[in-house]
Amino acid sequence: MPFRLRPANNDDRDAVESLVFTVLTEYGLAPDPDGTDVDLHDIERFYHNAGGAFDVLVTSTDEVIGTLGLLRVSTSVCELRKMYLAPSVRGQGLGRRLLEHAISKASILGFSTIVLETASVLREAVSLYERYGFLPYASQHLAARCDVAYMLMITQANDLNVA
Numbered sequence: 001m002p003f004r005l006r007p008a009n010n011d012d013r014d015a016v017e018s019l020v021f022t023v024l025t026e027y028g029l030a031p032d033p034d035g036t037d038v039d040l041h042d043i044e045r046f047y048h049n050a051g052g053a054f055d056v057l058v059t060s061t062d063e064v065i066g067t068l069g070l071l072r073v074s075t076s077v078c079e080l081r082k083m084y085l086a087p088s089v090r091g092q093g094l095g096r097r098l099l100e101h102a103i104s105k106a107s108i109l110g111f112s113t114i115v116l117e118t119a120s121v122l123r124e125a126v127s128l129y130e131r132y133g134f135l136p137y138a139s140q141h142l143a144a145r146c147d148v149a150y151m152l153m154i155t156q157a158n159d160l161n162v163a
Helices: 010-026 038-046 094-108 123-131 154-159
Strands: 003-007 053-059 064-072 077-085 113-118 148-153
Touching (some): 010 038, 010 053, 010 064, 010 077, 038 064, 038 077, 094 154, 113 123, 123 148
Parallel strands (some): 077 113
Antiparallel strands (some): 053 064, 064 077, 113 148
């Protein structure tokens, strides 16, 4: 089945939220629609209009099977958020594809650093981030469901030939 990446918009909100909340629940993590996940209520405002990006991986019938957001933190830093895949499409290299896309897109948008917060229970994601050179760092604030933070300098990604 062919997949394609495209920018998300507010019409994708329900599908994106459903996917994100399904994956969180699968791993025993609580969705937080009025806190950590409030950005999903207005994808265009929180991401695109603020200098970041939010893209979805879709099937040929436009079913959302993957998500990734780049939230602008500053002129040089973005936060990788909401990178999730539907259980039915895992194990096909799509997580790698999403992460490579995120790194490339962050560079195109002019960011030099990507930060992220995650839960260590998301072992596959943590392993992927580490393989791509993300390094643990002490974040000043972690979301309630997150217990680890990572940082990647975009030049590191270029050195790894992944951007």
